[in-house]
Amino acid sequence: AQSVAQPEDQVNVAEGNPLTVKCTYSVSGNPYLFWYVQYPNRGLQFLLKYITGDNLVKGSYGFEAEFNKSQTSFHLKKPSALVSDSALYFCAVRDRTGGFKTIFGAGTRLFVKA
Amino acid sequence: DVKVTQSSRYLVKRTGEKVFLECVQDMDHENMFWYRQDPGLGLRLIYFSYDVKMKEKGDIPEGYSVSREKKERFSLILESASTNQTSMYLCASSFGEDTQYFGPGTRLTVL
Numbered sequence: 499a500q501s502v503a504q505p506e507d508q509v510n511v512a513e514g515n516p517l518t519v520k521c522t523y524s525v526s527g528n529p530y531l532f533w534y535v536q537y538p539n540r541g542l543q544f545l546l547k548y549i550t551g552d553n554l555v556k557g558s559y560g561f562e563a564e565f566n567k568s569q570t571s572f573h574l575k576k577p578s579a580l581v582s583d584s585a586l587y588f589c590a591v592r593d594r595t596g597g598f599k600t601i602f603g604a605g606t607r608l609f610v611k612a
Numbered sequence: 613d614v615k616v617t618q619s620s621r622y623l624v625k626r627t628g629e630k631v632f633l634e635c636v637q638d639m640d641h642e643n644m645f646w647y648r649q650d651p652g653l654g655l656r657l658i659y660f661s662y663d664v665k666m667k668e669k670g671d672i673p674e675g676y677s678v679s680r681e682k683k684e685r686f687s688l689i690l691e692s693a694s695t696n697q698t699s700m701y702l703c704a705s706s707f708g709e710d711t712q713y714f715g716p717g718t719r720l721t722v723l
Binding site: 502507530532534539540541542543544547588592594598599600602603604605 | 616621643645647652653654655656657660662668670702704706709711712713714715716717
């Protein structure tokens, strides 16, 4: 069965420091991988995705993520965090053979302190 | 930009009432989705639709139904609302297997 794990409920980081939000997945085939962000009282916004090709994917707002097939991970990173990055982050995975269904992780809340 | 709108941001209903949540997208996407979001559980798929009048059950369809009479509109119906359906409901649309675009959400409270 497909699954997505975000092992940290919350990540705290100081402004200006690098941040990492972790995601591991389990799918039967090769995955599509996504990161979404949710600001308070808002819907989810797309950040970036991995479909194929370069394992390092760059996305919106300076975020990037690295696809690691051997570790089945897709960690979200940013070199220098901003207070405005504070939000809820969701990792999502879709099996290429599984049709339309996307599995979302439980979410990781990021707090960036000034 | 893709725009997905939901009929209400906040809704309060009583147990047993029939509830309609509406979602409209303006990008001619063939796929539309309804999720509920609960703390610690992430997003769970209720139903999705890949074409007009076509629908598929997601992971938690019990107590819900959907309607898609027009391509741009996807409605979620709670036939008889219960307190355990108090949640944030998110609608999304996509083209093919690509990125899903989400509406702002409807926070439903059932008393």
